[in-house]
Amino acid sequence: xxxxxxxxxxxxxxxxxxxxxxxxxxxxxxxxxxxxxxxxxxxxxxxxxxxxxxxxxxxxxxxxxxxxxxxxxxxxxxxxxxxxxxxxxxxxxxxxxxxxxxxxxxxxxxxxxxxxxxxxxxxxxxxxxxxxxxxxxxxxxxxxxxxxxxxxxxxxxxxxxxxxxxxxxxxxxxxxxxxxxxxxxxxxxxxxxxxxxxxxxxxxxxxxxxxxxxxxxxxxxxxxxxxxxxxxxxxxxxxxxxxxxxxxxxxxxxxxxxxxxxxxxxxxxxxxxxxxxxxxxxxxxxxxxxxxxxxxxxxxxxxxxxxxxxxxxxxxxxxxxxxxxxxxxxxxxxxxxxxxxxxxxxxxxxxxxxxxxxxxxxxxxxxxxxxxxxxxxxxxxxxxxxxxxxxxxxxxxxxxxxxxxxxxxxxxxxxxxxxxxxxxxxxxxxxxxxxxxxxxxxxxxxxxxxxxxxxxxxxxxxxxxxxxxxxxxxxxxxxxxxxxxxxxx
Amino acid sequence: xxxxxxxxxxxxxxxxxxxxxxxxxxxxxxxxxxxxxxxxxxxxxxxxxxxxxxxxxxxxxxxxxxxxxxxxxxxxxxxxxxxxxxxxxxxxxxxxxxxxxxxxxxxxxxxxxxxxxxxxxxxxxxxxxxxxxxxxxxxxxxxxxxxxxxxxxxxxxxxxxxxxxxxxxxxxxxxxxxxxxxxxxxxxxxxxxxxxxxxxxxxxxxxxxxxxxxxxx
Numbered sequence: 221x222x223x224x225x226x227x228x229x230x231x232x233x234x235x236x237x238x239x240x241x242x243x244x245x246x247x248x249x250x251x252x253x254x255x256x257x258x259x260x261x262x263x264x265x266x267x268x269x270x271x272x273x274x275x276x277x278x279x280x281x282x283x284x285x286x287x288x289x290x291x292x293x294x295x296x297x298x299x300x301x302x303x304x305x306x307x308x309x310x311x312x313x314x315x316x317x318x319x320x321x322x323x324x325x326x327x328x329x330x331x332x333x334x335x336x337x338x339x340x341x342x343x344x345x346x347x348x349x350x351x352x353x354x355x356x357x358x359x360x361x362x363x364x365x366x367x368x369x370x371x372x373x374x375x376x377x378x379x380x381x382x383x384x385x386x387x388x389x390x391x392x393x394x395x396x397x398x399x400x401x402x403x404x405x406x407x408x409x410x411x412x413x414x415x416x417x418x419x420x421x422x423x424x425x426x427x428x429x430x431x432x433x434x435x436x437x438x439x440x441x442x443x444x445x446x447x448x449x450x451x452x453x454x455x456x457x458x459x460x461x462x463x464x465x466x467x468x469x470x471x472x473x474x475x476x477x478x479x480x481x482x483x484x485x486x487x488x489x490x491x492x493x494x495x496x497x498x499x500x501x502x503x504x505x506x507x508x509x510x511x512x513x514x515x516x517x518x519x520x521x522x523x524x525x526x527x528x529x530x531x532x533x534x535x536x537x538x539x540x541x542x543x544x545x546x547x548x549x550x551x552x553x554x555x556x557x558x559x560x561x562x563x564x565x566x567x568x569x570x571x572x573x574x575x576x577x578x579x580x581x582x583x584x585x586x587x588x589x590x591x592x593x594x595x596x597x598x599x600x601x602x603x604x605x606x607x608x609x610x611x612x613x614x615x616x617x618x619x620x621x622x623x624x625x626x627x628x629x630x631x632x633x634x635x636x637x638x639x640x641x642x643x644x645x646x647x648x649x650x651x652x653x654x655x656x657x658x659x660x661x662x663x664x665x666x667x668x669x670x671x672x673x674x675x676x677x678x679x680x681x682x683x684x685x686x687x688x689x690x691x692x693x694x695x696x697x698x699x700x701x702x703x704x705x706x707x708x709x
Numbered sequence: 710x711x712x713x714x715x716x717x718x719x720x721x722x723x724x725x726x727x728x729x730x731x732x733x734x735x736x737x738x739x740x741x742x743x744x745x746x747x748x749x750x751x752x753x754x755x756x757x758x759x760x761x762x763x764x765x766x767x768x769x770x771x772x773x774x775x776x777x778x779x780x781x782x783x784x785x786x787x788x789x790x791x792x793x794x795x796x797x798x799x800x801x802x803x804x805x806x807x808x809x810x811x812x813x814x815x816x817x818x819x820x821x822x823x824x825x826x827x828x829x830x831x832x833x834x835x836x837x838x839x840x841x842x843x844x845x846x847x848x849x850x851x852x853x854x855x856x857x858x859x860x861x862x863x864x865x866x867x868x869x870x871x872x873x874x875x876x877x878x879x880x881x882x883x884x885x886x887x888x889x890x891x892x893x894x895x896x897x898x899x900x901x902x903x904x905x906x907x908x909x910x911x912x913x914x915x916x917x918x919x920x921x922x923x924x925x926x
Contacts, residue, residue: 282884349883353890360897367905375908376921382905383861386898387852390845390868393891394875401829401879412883431825 223266224278224285227293227340231259235333243322245315249308252329256304259336263297266290271694277346281413284346287701291552292343292471292478294698295559298683299470300336302676303563307332307463309673310570314461324368328461335361335467342475347412348482352389352396355443355479358472359385365467366460377459384452385443392439395432395483402428414482418708421489429490436483437503443476445533446503447510454514457526458579462570465522469529470563474555477536484540485706493543493707501541501632507534508639516646520579521572524650525565528605531643532558535617538636542623548703550619556695557604557612557687564680565601568594571674575665581650583661590659591668593678600681602651604688606644612687716756720840723749723874727847730863731855732808734796736789739859743866744782746844750870751778753837754877761832763881769888773873776892781866781899788903789859792910797857798917811850819843830879837878845871858906858916862899869895 234255241248269276270290277284285293311328314320320328338357345351359382367378403411407420417424442449457465488496511531518524532554539551569579571594576584588595604611607618617640624633668674703709726746733739754770757763800807819842826838844867851864876888906916913920 282886347884347887349880349887350890353887353894356894356898360894360901363901363905367908370908370912372912375905375912378905379858379909379918379921382898382902383852383865386865387849387868390849390872393872394845397872397875397879398826398829400883401826401831404829404831404880404882410884412880412887425829428825428829 222276222278223262223269224276224283224344227262227266228278228283228337228344230262231333231337231340234259235330235337238326238330238333241326243326245312245322245325248322248326248329249312252308252332253305255333256301259333260297260301263293263340267294267297267698271697281410281415282347282350283344284415285344286705287698288478288481288552288705289343291556291695291698291702292474293340294695295474295556296336296339296343296471299559299563299680300339300467302679303463303466303470303567304332306466306567306570306676307461309669310461310463310567313570313574320368328365328368331361331365332463332467335365337361339471339475343478346414347410348399348414348417349393349396349412351414351479351482352393355392355440355476356386356389358475359389359443362464362468362472365464366456368461368464373459377456380452381456384449388442388449389439391435391442392479395435395439398428398435399424399432399483399486402432414486417486418489418705421486421708424486424490426491429487430495433483433487433491433496433499436480437499440476440480440483441503444473444480445507445530446537447507447530447534450507450510450530453530454523454526457529457566458520458523462522462566462573465526465569466563466566469525469566470559473529473533474559477533477555481540481706488706489708497541497543499541500537500543504534504537504541505635505639507531507537508636512639512642512646515643518646518650519582521581521650522566522569522579524581524647525562525569528565528643528647529562531639532562532605532613534639535620538632539616539620539623542620542627542629542632544623544627545703545707545709546619546623546626548706549699550616550623552699552702553619554613554616557616557684560680560683560687561601561604561611561613564597564677564684565605567677567680568598568601571669571677572598574669575663576661577664578661580661584659585661586656586659588656590663590666593668593674597674597677597681599651600684602647604684606647607640610685610688612684614688716753716760716834717836719749719753719756720837720874723753723870724840724843727844727867727870728808728812730867731811731847731851731860732804734804736794736797736859737786739797739863740782740785740789743785743863744778746867746870747773747777747781750874753874757832757877757881765881765885765888766877768885769877769881772888772892776896777866777870781896784899784903785859785862788906792907792916794859794916797855797860798915800855800857800860807850807854811847811854815843815846815850818846826875826879831881832878834878837874841871841874841878843871844868844874847871856917856919858902858909858918861918862902862906865898865902866895
């Protein structure tokens, strides 16, 4: 069977199988790990085909996998696998502490495969309306990964998540319908297929394309966490279990962004780059400064990382706004760098919450003496998030500066530098607060986690450092091909 | 010509029902108004099928009837009955102001939108295109101006009806999986929102979403 068809079936089937497994934690834990490996292997096999120069199509081009999609599919495979492995540890702790029931754990594991399936579906859809449906489905599949418990905060986060994302995405559906209507009859072939729309973008009405891009930005931007419609994100990321926050921030936001990037490509080729770049710069600047402002005030470690997600979506938008081959390359690289970094950041908050029994950083302190490995992992996440050289995020942020400098966009460089400086200061003050000095609150778990429990986090840290110092030929190939396809070079 | 007039009349009625879904205080009446609106939507699909020979819309009308005239209203009736609810909580700005604000802003936005849509629509029916934008915006304002969780679910249903009508007018000939995907999402969204509404009621003791203020900052 075709690999593209397999990745559209297997995660869904495994999710359903998981729903029918017996209520025995060891069985569920082992199955979750085995199934995660199986899904990720399949996804990476599909990515490998694209790296070898193939573009995959299925069901009369309804589904496809190009280099751009392959980048995001590899994030689902790699980040998804490591977070899912960590989720088994995290859920074991939650179960031991009586925060969740075994049935809730089983549902969580099963839903995480349905969630992976919807995300993979959104990445491989060539039909833009079905891509929208898949992105909306990611929200539906992940609501109960966020609202795991039945308490007030959990319910509130689930409510805000589904309501705000559904409203936002409705605008994206209007963009989709309008794009189809504008293209239907004016271009050859099915006007719902992204490949046809991109190939014939120059034939589309420019005024319609401008409205379409604004609607798509509101829609996919809401789901991706762009200001001012980002308000659901801090609540949802802060309240969900640590692995859910890692999946949402590390992968889901990128899937919504991929939807926007596809519209960016069509509109840029139909209207011209200046329009999409200007719109993205306005959105990115607003997102960066709103998140920086809220970031300074945060003492809840997960809420702090949630605002970081908003900030880094702003960085990606800034890369797309600066534009040009280097700007777009940087934005796509940042998707991967942020995915690994934020997965590590949120997973380390799982360890931290276990140690202190709280997410409030003012009640922590002295973590370096209690759990040195967790502190180092937390530090690596922070260093990468603020763009310290040698870590993955530095590469993309540096490239954005480079792209702006080449085009002589010095004011944009200044704006970008100012926003990053605020984030830098806010982050390190928070990091020192939690990691050094004396313990301010109570220590619930006095000691480091087991090495096996920290293994997925260590793997993420290795990825962050490796991507910061090493250039992977296959990954660079995917980035180059994606930039070429977006700019139609 | 007779068909054309009938389509216009029914879409105007749909606009009226969206105002009823939004403004009626009793949940049962609101849900009934929604079911009626969706029935009118089904009739519009059938009339468009007759007028333009678009056989796809015949299938759309059948699926919309089953899922949105029967299943969704029944689910919402059951939900309201199970929670023992009769009248919604006070909305933002009160029971009188919020429908007036929603109506005027929705009319204004629809006036702008339909002029763009008419240039690209497969079917050049002005009033239905206007109605689609209006119903969509009434749904959006429902989210903003009504505090009741049930009313917000109905608002979702409203804007989904607006989108469904737009889809029929502007993209009826898209791949059949598109309608299946969008409709499936809508049904699951209502079901999940319903489950969350039950949880909300159990934890907060009401469906007033303005009480959900534990996660600010």
